[in-house]
Amino acid sequence: MAEATIFGKIVTGEIPVEKLAETDRVIAFPDIAPQAPVHILVIPKTAEYANVTELAAGDPGLLAEMVEVAQRLANEHADGHYRLVFNTGANAGQTVFHVHAHVLAGGLEEGSL
Ligand code: AMP
Numbered sequence: 567m568a569e570a571t572i573f574g575k576i577v578t579g580e581i582p583v584e585k586l587a588e589t590d591r592v593i594a595f596p597d598i599a600p601q602a603p604v605h606i607l608v609i610p611k612t613a614e615y616a617n618v619t620e621l622a623a624g625d626p627g628l629l630a631e632m633v634e635v636a637q638r639l640a641n642e643h644a645d646g647h648y649r650l651v652f653n654t655g656a657n658a659g660q661t662v663f664h665v666h667a668h669v670l671a672g673g674l675e676e677g678s679l
Contacts, residue, residue, distance in 0.1 A: 573664035574613045603672035604643045616663040618652035636669045644671035
């Protein structure tokens with residue numbers, strides 16, 4: 567089996583995080599290097615999918631669950647408005663190959679990506 571990524575270790579509890587949301591299949595925790603007033607990562611517990619393209623093809627219901635959790639977090643931690651970012655591929659800035667959504671919210675610059 568491939569070595570667990572840092573997010574795999576977060577799922578097993580080997581690396582502790584402040585859980586901001588949890589369902590049977592998904593957890594969310596603050597990004598360690600926030601890029602916005604609210605910056606939360608939403609990840610599936612399974613390490614099966616490296617990126618959002620694989621997840622969408624393999625388990626669209628799980629992707630929908632991640633979006634649902636993202637909305638709930640934006641409601642709880644901001645005004646319900648949020649940006650959802652899935653870096654996909656090293657050249658797009660992906661550093662952890664366990665699919666994750668960045669939930670960015672709270673005082674985002676208008677029009678910026
Ligand atoms: P990406 O660059 O899209 O692969 O995102 C990986 C994200 O994981 C980065 O924004 C990091 O700041 C974040 N990160 C790395 N290690 C941790 C950790 N232990 N706890 C929380 N966030 C982390």
